[in-house]
């Protein structure tokens with residue numbers, strides 16, 4: 001945070017010393033401005049006093065009356081009980097935690113106003129630990145008619161305390177003694193019919209009692225819209241700035257590949273699809289520029305992203321630069337290693353492998369080869385991100401299945417360009433289509449290409465849902481299919497956090513199936529196995545030395561065995577749509593008609609039913625991703641950690657997603673017309689978080 005003006009002055013508030021300032025820090029409140037941006041998350045209507053006689057149980061209410069008794073009761077727990085009476089009736093206030101001073105503060109005959117929620121107690125309705133105030137006289141007026149804000153709070157800072165602090169700051173803001181730097185141009189507010197920043201802030205802390213609370217809950221009120229737009233715009237600008245900064249780096253300009261690429265294509269038994277050619281052309285043009293490419297390639301499972309990456313790799317290698325390809329899981333990285341080294345080694349390219357489990361001398365030697373440039377193409381898992389890995393002259397990074405990586409990790413890679421001080425080109429490939437709304441936010445800094453065509457000869461996958469009381473039938477079906485020469489996957493799922501349990505389930509299932517299907521060759525692969533073991537099993541399955549592969553969701557990404565045409569997914573209700581789509585994409589890769597059986601457990605939740613229905617009706621990754629977003633929300637879809645969207649304070653992408661087109665326009669205009677304010681705006685909303693995002 002910068003140290004100017006109202007930013008520093010938290011201790012200017014009456015009652016704020018170093019200790020409270022520190023506690024406020026836990027709420028991310030470090031300055032008066034932060035305090036004002038700490039908005040209520042709900043409101044209470046305390047604008048009128050309710051007669052005690054008309055109270056209902058569980059009703060939040062303001063009541064006012066005279067103290068008629070003060071007792072300390074010794075029941076199961078000691079409690080202080082204060083009897084309060086008004087013209088219509090009486091009730092008890094009950095305190096389990098209280099001090100002698102608090103007890104002595106209550107005097108018979110004294111008027112008290114309190115707020116709390118009624119509960120049924122031993123003696124009729126009671127208020128437990130109400131907020132209360134001793135009145136100087138019974139006709140002390142109620143505070144001005146506005147809703148009472150309830151703030152996100154933390155230990156050691158009560159609601160009344162926060163409100164008192166807020167009141168001081170709001171009074172200063174209202175009287176003009178303190179000013180907020182309104183970063184939106186005044187004519188914009190007019191044009192979009194938005195309040196000024198100060199108006200919006202004042203309104204949201206102290207809305208009048210006649211406000212439609214539903215408007216506020218839905219984020220529709222102009223005061224909120226003003227802040228939501230500003231916040232989303234700050235994020236958009238931050239992305240734009242990051243991109244501009246990245247583009248300001250030098251990258252190696254690479255001419256089109258004249259030899260390697262034609263040689264690569266020559267060895268293939270097929271030719272690239274039109275979509276692969278088009279996307280490859282877009283990448284090729286980017287890499288000819290002396291600025292780093294930042295391109296996201298979206299292509300549904302099986303659309304042939306690996307080949308597109310390989311064509312880009314040709315360009316880097318032929319220009320004398322190193323290329324790196326990385327994947328989120330060991331299995332997928334191994335598969336890339338096999339594919340790519342199969343393609344590149346015959347052409348005389350030196351490939352290196354860097355897995356998470358490479359250790360000792362071998363690892364040291366590999367690192368040295370990467371550092372001195374002996375290794376031209378480096379393939380691995382995210383172990384590649386580690387600090388120890390330095391490149392000689394990295395010219396291209398390909399990150400596969402990006403939704404599993406953090407944006408942070410992606411950006412960390414740009415530091416790995418090596419001794420030349422050049423930033424590598426970055427190609428990010430994802431099979432999970434990023435829905436438009438998200439594409440406009442967390443991914444706004446990337447150019448995108450879409451591979452919107454599958455290689456020819458693929459046949460659609462038929463998906464059926466079957467309850468697990470018909471398990472025997474399904475096993476029968478696997479048996480028949482395999483006897484006719486097909487291969488099948490049997491996927492065991494469990495809650496993702498427990499890898500051990502998931503592996504256990506797969507082991508049990510493999511044992512059961514082996515017993516029931518003695519005539520089939522059955523293999524097992526899961527995340528707890530040694531890489532070499534896994535690789536052997538995968539190779540055996542690929543070569544059709546196995547008929548049935550029992551697996552955990554480790555095979556979710558990338559695994560490619562065209563002869564496999566049947567997949568059973570157990571407990572699909574436990575998985576998200578994106579994951580199911582990934583899994584299912586393991587079949588339907590050859591010419592044979594493919595089937596996917598969702599073997600679910602009854603009873604299904606409503607949401608589980610909906611997800612299974614989506615899987616049955618569609619094979620379109622974009623449609624499925626949109627449905628996933630609707631059913632689960634953006635945080636879960638991409639993993640909140642990865643989106644950067646958990647940083648949103650007021651906006652809510654699901655609720656406010658429809659504002660994004662407007663936000664984009666505003667951000668563009670702001671960048672052009674008010675460049676000098678961009679940094680302040682980003683700082684206000686993203687603060688230090690933005691720097692974190694750049695690490």
Ligand code: ADP
Nearest residue numbers: 270271272273301302303304305306307455560
């Ligand atoms: P994904 O986009 O899911 O990563 P892959 O790159 O693994 O897809 O490709 C899936 C399969 O399709 C692989 O067996 C690959 O060799 C094959 N393939 C890729 N491009 C073509 C093409 N143009 N024609 C035929 N098959 C192709």
Ligand code: MG
Nearest residue numbers: 305306400558
């Ligand atoms: Mg792939």
